[in-house]
Amino acid sequence: MADSARRRARQRPGERRTQLIGIGLEMLTTRPLHQITIDEVAAKAGISRSLLFHYFPTKRDYYAEVVRAGSRRLLRATRGDGSASIDTLVDGFLDFIERRHEPYIALFRSAGADDWVHEIFRDTRAALTDQVLTALAIEQPSELVRAAVGAWLAYAEELALDWAQHHTGSRERIHALLTGALDHIVRLAR
Template identity: 30%
Template sequence: MPDPRRARLSPAERRAQLVATGVNFLADHSLDELTMDVLAQRAGVSRPLLFHYFDTRQGMHLAVVTMARDSLLVASEPRPELAPHERIRDTLLRITEFVQQHPRTFHSLVRGIASGDPAVRRVVDESRDLNADRLLEAFTELGRPDTPALRVALRAWVSFTEETLISLVIDRDVAPETVVRYLEASLDGAIAATDALAL
């Protein structure tokens, strides 16, 4: 007999519930393991219903990755009331704590989709661009000119940070405060290096 609580959900609420179930799956599994059958079983719905909401497995993956990415972006939203250096440190600490609390989800976002659908990869790349833009705003506030060299350094440093978080937080369980100090030092080095590039 159908669950009456599920019947009361609007289509938008039902879809959001299904996507959230997929994001929760990433806590213990890779994105590649998330099939329509697995999600249907986890959500307690029929497989045809999933195809109604997502059309394809790729569409379902795209929705799940988008929600996971947005959760990370919300958790690391810079606090505009803080001074630039303090804002960067605060943001790094919250990102590190997010990774500590959701290691498999972060790992799936950064590495699990590397060979996946181009649309899914684009969702993750968009988050990297946004994080680089957030840093750019802080450094221009500090008086750094907005140059191509600065943008290259910040975008590259965002990717460096992802690998650092996997290696230090997920693989080695290094304390967040220690990771943040390391990331701050590496960011200072990346910014200083832009002086050697006439762009």
Template identity: 35%
Template sequence: MRTRLSTQQRREQLLGIGAGLFAKRPYDEVPIEEVAEIAQVSRGLLYHYFPTKKDFFAEIVRGQRDQLLEMSAPDPALPVVEQLRAGLDVYLEFARTHPDGYRIVHRATGGDDDAIREIREAGMAANAERILTALGALTTVTETTRVAVRGWLTFVATVILGWLDQPTITQDELRDLCARTLFAAVGVTP
């Protein structure tokens, strides 16, 4: 029997189901009908909320990215090194407690979809700006610094994905590795 939900509740339900499915299987292997079946709604109702499968997937990626950005916002009252450590702690804890959401944001392809690339790029740009702003208190931010931070963000995403699949070191060890790598990449001794 189908449960009556408010528009917002139904939308959130559909996004949650989709997030779970897309985190475990590639985009092309998740039929929209499966989402509708799990939610016990018609495919037409799902398309009422999200006009296409790509729109649905993009909204999932955007939602997971926004949640992660909100949770990892830096505390400017902390010293720079502590801001970084605190941000990494939140990021790693999100990945550990929301592995599906983390995988969606960092493994999302959605085919050759420009919207997905733009969502991921906006998340990376927001994180890079946060880090560059903090680093500005320790060093002069140059174009080399910017390139190093962008590369470091890709490194962090990759090592966290590997850690989620095979957690061979502790969360604290991974955080410290990531922090040391950033400072080495930008040539700063904390």
């Protein structure tokens, strides 16, 4: 610990916030959300507990921002140029899962932890549903179609994660299992 570390290293608020959220995202790859303690985050950032509460009024607020940041990453990964076909969308999803299934698992396994987390996931899934509906060129989906596509996302998540972890089947087969099921489901739900 040199001088610079010992004395107060004042940073600009924006950078502190992003630093703290980054630490949270990193920790999420190791353990479930609610096992991340403020003490540890603060220690890793080299600041005091109190400072974290200066930036995030409550632990939940901090968690929420971390989860939101993680969700944003997923949405960015699947969203192509906007006019993506279902195949490209599924490809993007599989790419994301293949590369980052650990953080993804950790992140989305925290889904049930609390109401506020769950709401963030609802939003994320709703956005994904929109992407899928757009890719399928479905203009005005009925409630049932939306629900069916949302449920298909759960199916896709589960299957892709299992594939990424246990290498069940080739990527092509998984891809076919995803698009095939989606096609069928949407046709049934119309």
